[in-house]
Amino acid sequence: MYGEPALPPDFVSLPYANPDAPKGGKIVLGEVGSFDSLNPHILKGTPPWQLRFLAYESLMGRSYDEPFTLYGVLAESIEVGPNREWVEFTLRPEAKFSDGSPVTVEDVMWSYETLGTKGHGRYRGFWAKVDSMEQTGERSVRFIFNEDNRELALLAGMRPILKKAQWDGVDFENSGLDVVPITSAPYQITDYEPGRFVELTRDPDYWGKDVPFKVGTDNLDTIRMEFFADATAHFEAFKAGVITSLRETNVETWNSQYDFPAVRNGDIVKSEIGHQRPTGIYGFVMNTRRELFADWRVRDAMLHVFNFEYINDVQTGGVQPRITSYYSNSELGMRDGPAEGKVRELLEPFADALLPGALEGYSLPVADGTVRNRANTAQALDLMAEAGYTIEDGVMTSPEGEPVTFEILIRQGQTDNVSIAEIFSTSLKRLGIDATVVMVDSAQFEDRTKSYDFDMAYYERGLSLSPGNEQYLYWGAAGVDTPGTGNWMGMNSPAADAMIGEMLTADSHDDFVSAVRALDRVLTTGRYVIPIMYRYDLSRIAHAKQLKYPEKLPVYGDWLGFQPDVWWWEE
Incomplete structure (x- = not known):
């Protein structure tokens, strides 16, 4: 947004990712509530919120060590007009969906128009500022904006890309549990039970594992989300080992109720992770x-x-x-x-x-x-x-x-x-x-x-x-x-x-x-x-001792892109 990116064009990985992290293992997360949809991009229904970030790739990705910088993911290159009045992306030729089909400009254009006209309100504001969208090459697409707004060039790179063919003949706005998404991300939904759990599995042949932005991320083989009726059941499930990581937002609880046997014997580790972001x-x-x-x-x-x-x-x-x-x-x-x-x-x-x-x-x-x-x-x-x-x-x-x-x-x-x-x-x-x-x-x-x-x-x-x-x-x-x-x-x-x-x-x-x-x-x-009280001055995460994270923390701390993205399992 201002000045130059912190990382050079030939960077190896994000500064808060461990490029040598081992692959494997499993994290089980808990959520209080339920879900009745697998489509996180529409108003209807209640999906697991993590699906927006785990099951879809975008043209560019955000570095959480820089407030206003993006790096290429599906896009191998980016050009902008002299006054940021347009932005053009060129897709990586190796980019694929989880079914092995290539990610095309047609998929990109369909995704932007569909999300902008039928998707959740979070997508519509950007689409209203797009004057036109056009294919400019076999793997290139350009967005031309209708207002002077420096951020639009960045926002244009941050929409999830869906596979157009999967939605042919399907009512996108009213879909729920009937469509398991074909993704361009390293994780696919492999099992779920409505209202109870969702399990995602890492594709070892994920197309983007060598893209610098992705190196050292997506290390866990399995990500499972368990749903509970209330916070008490959630906490008891953690104490029993049903879930393997839990964020605690109450300092008094953190100080007084995390002395159960698994903590005392070291099977559970209490980690406190700082940050420099706003309270919200x-x-x-x-x-x-x-x-x-x-x-x-x-x-x-x-x-x-x-x-x-x-x-x-x-x-x-x-x-x-x-x-x-x-x-x-x-x-x-x-x-x-x-x-x-x-x-x-x-x-x-x-x-x-x-x-x-x-x-x-x-x-x-x-x-x-x-x-x-x-x-x-x-x-x-x-x-x-x-x-x-x-x-x-x-x-x-x-x-x-x-x-x-x-x-x-x-x-x-x-x-x-x-x-x-x-x-x-x-x-x-x-x-x-x-x-x-x-x-x-x-x-x-x-x-x-x-x-x-x-x-x-x-x-x-x-x-x-x-x-x-x-x-x-x-x-x-x-x-x-x-x-x-x-x-x-x-x-x-x-x-x-x-x-x-x-x-x-x-x-x-x-x-x-x-x-x-x-x-x-x-x-x-x-x-x-x-x-009310600021519960997130530190992130307080209790987790299985095998779950590790890098010593170098992003300025955002424990935020999107941190757990489970850069964590790994170490026996």
């Missing part, structure tokens, strides 16, 4: 499509009522920090105090529409750590009164005289989040607000959040050091009405859209950082999400 946002999102949460003062009141310091003490012994903004923990995060310099320059044209704190400086409410949280509760009552809400006979009522009630939607099995929501619900009762915690299974949770059919819901949005066009999908105004986007909160902010635009057209790294810091201010002061 994890917490309870408020749906501004609902009248209650359309008023920012109500949302601010919710932030004051949420007794984080007490909850953190109960949940983790107070040892985990809170997420303070969407891009905190990184150079992209908003800085303390008033907006200054380029950040202020970008935000000032929207001063009249920005919420308090965006320009002046903002930090989340801090509770006193007691159960009653008196000062913040009083502030919340004042905010509700400013928004026209009153208390009658101990019940908070709306300006129309209706009792204030809402649901907090949580996916079944997320016991920690249920506990947090129940403490929050108890705090809300002191304001005369009745908030009901509702648990639904994975399929219902997916359906309701895709269609924005909720009041408040548990929300996770991981963010990277290379934010780009996907930010429109997360926070863009189009997501207010378009189902399936990341804009669960329903925000419609011209300032946010403008900051994303500035980010995408920045000519220097400094301008890019300023635009993201400005966006972070708009998002955080929008008061859309009640952030």
